[in-house]
Amino acid sequence: MKAAPRRPLPQVSDIETKPFWEGCARGEILLQRCLDCSAVRHPPSPICSGCLSSRLEWVPASGNATVYSFVVVHRAFHAAFEEDVPYVVAIVELEEGPHMLSNVVEVPPESVEIGMPLRVCFDCVSDEVTLPKFKPA
Template sequence: MSAETQDTYLKPLPRPSAESQPFWDAARDHRLVLQKCRACGKFWFPPSQRCVHCLSGDHDWTEVTGTGRVFSFVTYQRLYHKGWEGEIPYVVAVIELDEGPRLLSNIVGIPADQVTCDLKVRVTFDDVSPGVSLPKFTPA
């Protein structure tokens, strides 16, 4: 492929913090991991230093099932960023994982107009650049 026809990824890439780096490192290996508190056993998201339920500073990055449901979603019909040119409409959703935490992602593998709240979904990884894979969700 010549330089001119080579695909260029124009969307923003995540800029991990020290706190979120393990999440993105695992995603690169196609594993969805969240912080799980050693004191109270609960999960939380987004990443932070202490358990948001009990403030314990003791946790493990734990792989989760990757299954959940669409809590809510919106469908972009307007282009906000050139990286999505030709991809309108696309769906941005709040996913509630079976373990409890909610996270933001895309719903893929289903037409936008067929996405509903409570749709059962599972994680799938989109390898967007050599070092970065984004967890996205598809009907379970």
């Protein structure tokens, strides 16, 4: 029997994103907050897009979100995902404001709607990587 292909995974050792991935491994979403203008941002970046400050802190998100936009994937674009179709790839709007690309899980894809309230859940996919995903709240 042929072994299942390995899933492509995010790089978790990048200095800018490492705290985010460490948070996911502990079961929390961490967001960057600017220490000069208080803007909260995601994905992590070295400077604030609002005021260009590089001073930041990491703050935990509530884990509450809503569906901002989504697609249902019916054709796997990578062999490692063939058994998962159909699945939902969504842009979720976190309660704190930033958007995040993720999956909506634990619900039939045809039941997903824009504006649907969501709650984060975590999928430990390797020793290093835990992915934040979302399920109906």
